[in-house]
Amino acid sequence: MKKIWYSFRFLIITIAAFAVARCNQKTEAKTAAAVSDNAIAVKLQPVTDTSFAPVLRYSGTIASTTEATLSFKTGGIISRIYVKEGDHVVKGQLLATLDLTEINAQVQQAAQSAEKAQRDVTRARNLYNDTVATLEQLQNATTQEQVASEGLRIARFNQQYAQIRATENGTIVKKIMNEGEMAASGSPVFFVNGNAGSDWVMRFGVSDKDWAVLRKGNKGVVSLDAYPGKEFNGLVTQIAEGSDAANGTYEIEVKVLPDGVRFATGLFATVQLQPSALQQVTLVPIEALAEADGKTGFVYTVNSDQRTVQRHAVTIAFLEKNKAAIVRGLDGVQQVITDGVGYLTEKSIVKVVK
Secondary structure, X not given: OHHHHHHHHHHHHHHHHHHHHHHHHHHHHHHHHHHHHHOEEEOEEEOEEEXXXXXXXXXXXXXXXXXXXXXXXXXXEEEEEOOOOOOEEOOOOEEEEEOOHHHHHHHHHHHHHHHHHHHHHHHHHHHHHOOOXXXXXXXXXXXXXXXXXXXXXXXXXXXXXXEEEOOOOXXXXXXXXXXXXXXXXXXXXXXEEEOOXXXXXXXXXXXXXXXXXXXXXXXEEEEEOOOOOOEEEEEEEEEOOOOOOOOOOEEEEEEEOOOOOOOOOOOEEEEEEOOOOOEEEEEEEHHHOEEEEOOEEEEEEEOOOOOEEEEEEEXXXXXXXXXXXXXXXXXXXXXXXXXXXXXXXXXOEEEEOO
């Protein structure tokens, strides 16, 4: 009788355990179904790695390689100015002079000092020959004569450069000072632009990333607002080897061929450069970008469980048609989410659809 009771009891326990297991399976199934119903449907697209030479676009102003700021070597009052803004000048042409009253007096004073020093040397030599003066006295007089002679040479040099002459054939772009003004030594008086014909350049600053791919000889296309619809050939001629301390950019100089068109300093221009150096980038569909802002953005990928996602901060190099070129942030990624990106967060649950 006990055996029957124990068998019956074991059967009841087994049935109860089976019922609990079935209940748990149903609960898990319901939970999974609920998660599946709340999952965000997404689609995946492959990424590709490629070498690319992007077109670089920059703006700047036209300048001449022979432009110069002219000034007086010595200070003084401006006596005469012989040109005005817009005048064409030739090399060596007199542009302005200082009042020479003070400068001529300085030359005369230096000349008299030199004459006195020569007399002192003659006297000291005669006295030395008569054994009245010592050798040291003769040497001191000789030194004073040499100092006075150099002082006269300096005064005459300043007198010669108390005028401004054109250094090249060109145009007076700006007249900074007027007659009667006091010009300090080296103070700008004229800004002159040379007009050799094909010496026009465009200067602008580039980022370190673009500096690394540019080379001398790279070709470009230059457009000027002054001549809409017309394109000019450009050639990279100078690349700075150091950054500008003020803004951290590297100056690039592009020679621009005017092709018979009249140029002027200060014309606004834009250039499109095609670097010869290739850049390694990862191309993703543009739909994969989330929260893109300038050169930064985010891309989502699906984890190995095919349910959760991962958010990647990426650096965007450029946009080309329907692709975005990524230079940082997608190492080792094979696929990115495209459809459904706008609904995702880092805690989202997804289901991948074809």
